[in-house]
Amino acid sequence: MTRDQVRQAVLDIIIDIAPDEDFSAIKDEENLRDQFDLDSMDFLDIVMELRKRFNLEVPEKDYPELISMASSVEYLFPRLKDWKLAS
Amino acid sequence: MRYDALIIGAGLSGLAAGIRLAMFDKKVLIVEKHVEIGGLNSFYTRKHRTFDVGLHAMTNYTPKGTRSSPLGKLLKQLRFRHEEFRLCQQVMSEIRFPEKALRFTNDFGFLEQEVAEQFPREADGFQKLVAHIRAFDELNLDDTEKISSRKILEHYLSDPLLIDMLYCPTMYYGNAREGDMDFYQFVIMFKSIFMEGFAKPVGGMPYILNLMLDKYQTLGGEIRMGCGVQSIASKDGELQAVHLADGATVQADKVISSAGYVETMRLCDSCGEDEKPDRVGQISFMESLFVLDREPKELGFDKSIIFFSTRPQFHYRVPDTLIDVTSGVFCCPNNFEYPEPLAEGMLRLTNMASFKMWDGLVRKDYRAAKKEQGRRAVEALLAFFPDFRDHVIYEDAFTPKTIHKYTGHLNGAVYGSPEKAKDGLTPVKNLFICGTDQGFLGIIGATLSGISMANRHVLQAEPNLENGRS
Ligand SMILES: Cc1cc2nc3c(=O)[nH]c(=O)nc-3n(C[C@H](O)[C@H](O)[C@H](O)COP(=O)(O)OP(=O)(O)OC[C@H]3O[C@@H](n4cnc5c(N)ncnc54)[C@H](O)[C@@H]3O)c2cc1C
Numbered sequence: 192m193t194r195d196q197v198r199q200a201v202l203d204i205i206i207d208i209a210p211d212e213d214f215s216a217i218k219d220e221e222n223l224r225d226q227f228d229l230d231s232m233d234f235l236d237i238v239m240e241l242r243k244r245f246n247l248e249v250p251e252k253d254y255p256e257l258i259s260m261a262s263s264v265e266y267l268f269p270r271l272k273d274w275k276l277a278s
Numbered sequence: 279m280r281y282d283a284l285i286i287g288a289g290l291s292g293l294a295a296g297i298r299l300a301m302f303d304k305k306v307l308i309v310e311k312h313v314e315i316g317g318l319n320s321f322y323t324r325k326h327r328t329f330d331v332g333l334h335a336m337t338n339y340t341p342k343g344t345r346s347s348p349l350g351k352l353l354k355q356l357r358f359r360h361e362e363f364r365l366c367q368q369v370m371s372e373i374r375f376p377e378k379a380l381r382f383t384n385d386f387g388f389l390e391q392e393v394a395e396q397f398p399r400e401a402d403g404f405q406k407l408v409a410h411i412r413a414f415d416e417l418n419l420d421d422t423e424k425i426s427s428r429k430i431l432e433h434y435l436s437d438p439l440l441i442d443m444l445y446c447p448t449m450y451y452g453n454a455r456e457g458d459m460d461f462y463q464f465v466i467m468f469k470s471i472f473m474e475g476f477a478k479p480v481g482g483m484p485y486i487l488n489l490m491l492d493k494y495q496t497l498g499g500e501i502r503m504g505c506g507v508q509s510i511a512s513k514d515g516e517l518q519a520v521h522l523a524d525g526a527t528v529q530a531d532k533v534i535s536s537a538g539y540v541e542t543m544r545l546c547d548s549c550g551e552d553e554k555p556d557r558v559g560q561i562s563f564m565e566s567l568f569v570l571d572r573e574p575k576e577l578g579f580d581k582s583i584i585f586f587s588t589r590p591q592f593h594y595r596v597p598d599t600l601i602d603v604t605s606g607v608f609c610c611p612n613n614f615e616y617p618e619p620l621a622e623g624m625l626r627l628t629n630m631a632s633f634k635m636w637d638g639l640v641r642k643d644y645r646a647a648k649k650e651q652g653r654r655a656v657e658a659l660l661a662f663f664p665d666f667r668d669h670v671i672y673e674d675a676f677t678p679k680t681i682h683k684y685t686g687h688l689n690g691a692v693y694g695s696p697e698k699a700k701d702g703l704t705p706v707k708n709l710f711i712c713g714t715d716q717g718f719l720g721i722i723g724a725t726l727s728g729i730s731m732a733n734r735h736v737l738q739a740e741p742n743l744e745n746g747r748s
Pocket of ligand 1: 286287288289290291292309310311312315316317318319331332333334335336337505506507508536537545563565681684685686687692712713714715719720721722724
């Protein structure tokens, strides 16, 4: 996956977990929790979806890496770059 | 057959737990004793009419976009859109006592205003109580400190009438204890009734339940109806297997039960715990349903829900008669902001009732008593409300016995045990409690309970959480 695809993958996940939210104005550098009121239940879902979709385990000590869109891409890109998206 | 998780009960908490687990590809089986889903909040059909059993209103109404409220969390966790619940808000509700009435809507400011007008000397204390309530984290699963709400209410308020008026709705809609109420539970109910509010889904409970069942099954969850769990085998505190009423044996890594704490422990052959009598719930209700030949508002009923006491002192306790007609909840299902009016007018009346008394009647007397008690309950209302008896075209009633029969809750205790297992743990490792006896109840509460127990004990299970109660 490219960086853009990783970003899109994260966006797809948060769109799925918060279907009532409008993410079109998302600011990549800003804290997701504050922008969209995501709570610990939502972060659990992001982690669970990463496991389900990409077979990727995010250990609890790494949860802070998912704080913003930019930091998530930073953290996930090296771990997902070899992942082939089904076309 | 081996499952990641087996869930006992297809009520709201069981269905919600099932959805969460199926969503993350767990192999899940829900086992339900009854032939209908819904448990305490089911429905039944008589003479071509479908009646909700447990629905006056959904508490906890918050509008779309409120993310951190219980309803907002629930929708996100189960991945429903707000619109999918098709919620229609209440018009206005009321707490009616002999000398005073407090009206409230889904706008909390309205109630604050009412209290200030009706109880001017209590206005300040009420604001302090509200500040205390706002600051309290009632959803903390690890806070097991027991605090009496009565002490706290008496600390802030000096007029016993106002205290009883606040207790009437909060107790009727969610208190498993006689006389007093745990403070965290009071906070849950206060927020869900007054600070959030009431709504009803278009299509009633069958609609919501089927929405949940569909989602669960679409995600690959399995369900077995009409086949209860007969026993749970464990050895040295370790879960072994689950035996079903039809003789089948199911293996599961985890079992989450919504049957109630004592009820679940009774299914365990050797759970290593003696039953504590005060853990058995007692509070139950009789509910009478009246189908009318016109809309309730044409007869002078313009509120959505009325919590009333015909005496200045409100007593929340099991009566030593069949029912207690001196207080109750009076619900007009038509008075919600539906896009289209309901097909028929209806009134529902709930009174506290004694399981023991109802259970002691033989069949013939039981039927006669239902009629007779329904009549008494209505007569007691006439001091307050217009007479609607000439407009009733059909009536039915259910009692604590009915609730016990269809949900298995001992004594037909609608709010289960007064002692809640907030962390969901039992003496048996990998056997957990969700729903009513975990501590979140009501429609939204039970659903959230199923979600949080599935999250905590299965999805994010960490070794130190799995060890059961020490
Ligand atoms: C008359 C009445 C009015 C109510 N009004 C409202 C209201 O207006 N608003 C509101 O929010 N809430 C209301 N409630 C409360 C609400 O219905 C409950 O709090 C909620 O439904 C509880 O859900 P639960 O999943 O915890 O338990 P339950 O719904 O009781 O689910 C437990 C399930 O387990 C099944 N079961 C039990 N034993 C076994 C076994 N051995 N094997 C297999 N299955 C088993 C039962 O059949 C049941 O389906 C009302 C309840 C009643 C009874």
